[in-house]
Amino acid sequence: xxxxxxxxxxxxxxxxxxxxxxxxxxxxxxxxxxxxxxxxxxxxxxxxxxxxxxxxxxxxxxxxxxxxxxxxxxxxxxxxxxxxxxxxxxxxxxxxxxxxxxxxxxxxxxxxxxxxxxxxxxxxxxxxxxxxxxxxxxxxxxxxxxxxxxxxxxxxxxxxxxxxxxxxxxxxx
Numbered sequence: 001x002x003x004x005x006x007x008x009x010x011x012x013x014x015x016x017x018x019x020x021x022x023x024x025x026x027x028x029x030x031x032x033x034x035x036x037x038x039x040x041x042x043x044x045x046x047x048x049x050x051x052x053x054x055x056x057x058x059x060x061x062x063x064x065x066x067x068x069x070x071x072x073x074x075x076x077x078x079x080x081x082x083x084x085x086x087x088x089x090x091x092x093x094x095x096x097x098x099x100x101x102x103x104x105x106x107x108x109x110x111x112x113x114x115x116x117x118x119x120x121x122x123x124x125x126x127x128x129x130x131x132x133x134x135x136x137x138x139x140x141x142x143x144x145x146x147x148x149x150x151x152x153x154x155x156x157x158x159x160x161x162x163x164x165x166x167x168x169x170x171x172x173x
Contacts, residue, residue: 015077015078018047018050018078019052019078019080021050023049023050023051023052023172024052024053024123025118025120025122025123025124026051026052026118026123026124026125026126026168026171026172027051027052027053027054027055027094027099027123027124027125027126028042028046028051028053028054028055028125028126028128028164028168029054029055029057029087029090029091029094029101029125029126029127029128030042030054030055030056030057030060030128030160031057031058031060031087031127031128031129031130031135031136031139032057032058032059032060032087032129032130032133032136033056033059033060033128033129033130033131033160034059034060034130034131034132035131035160036061036065036067036068037067037068037070037071037161038071038131038159038160038161039056039060039061039068039071039072040067040068040069040070040071040072040073040075040076041071041072041161041164042054042128042160042161042164043063043068043071043072043075043076043079043081044071044072044073044075045161045164045165045168046075046079046164046168047075047078047079049168049169049172050172051079051168052079052080053079053080053081053082054079054080054081054082055081055082055083055084055090055125056081056082056083056084057083057084057085057086057087057090058085058086058087060083062081062083063076063081064076071161087127087136087139088136088138088139088142091125091127091139091142091143092142094125095142097123098123099123099124099125100119100122100123100124100125100144101124101125101127101142101143101144102116102124102125102126102127102143102144102145102146102147103127103129103135103139103140103143103145103146103147104126104127104128104129104135104146104147104148104149104163104167105127105129105134105135105140105146105147105148106134106146106148106156106157107140107146107148109146110146110147110148111145111146111147111148112147112148112150113147113148113149113150113166113167113170114150114170116145116147116171117171118171118172126167126168126171127139127143128160128163128164128167129160130160131159131160134157147167149163149166149167
């Protein structure tokens with residue numbers, strides 16, 4: 001018989017310890033994500049995978065907001081976040097800071113997720129796009145690679161928050 005663990009048995013760290021021990025080599029960028037529920041869910045996913053920084057760009061909503069908090073459940077306090085009105089300008093900044101940018105997008109030359117591996121000597125920015133339009137084409141020109149999640153059903157995409165969970169698990173695992 002399985003015994004569910006209580007919260008105090010999970011050995012979770014406090015926010016200050018989390019902020020001191022995060023993964024500084026990977027950041028997440030949301031390019032024009034319109035749903036606050038998706039934004040909150042991605043905050044929570046970033047917390048779960050120890051992502052240090054989440055960039056919210058364009059129309060992407062920012063905390064504090066009730067709809068973000070509903071799915072983030074406080075992760076908007078543990079994950080560092082910054083707002084940028086222009087994803088393109090952020091890309092230029094991150095490249096100048098030594099980041100390699102990856103877009104999660106279906107393009108003719110995309111790399112299947114299972115075949116891409118992060119170089120432990122590099123810093124990465126992983127860009128997730130709008131729920132309908134994906135990553136803006138003007139942003140793609142700053143990316144070294146586009147990663148695509150192989151799919152086998154009738155739909156052509158995953159929800160952006162589900163996509164973030166799949167991508168981060170595979171790349172950081």
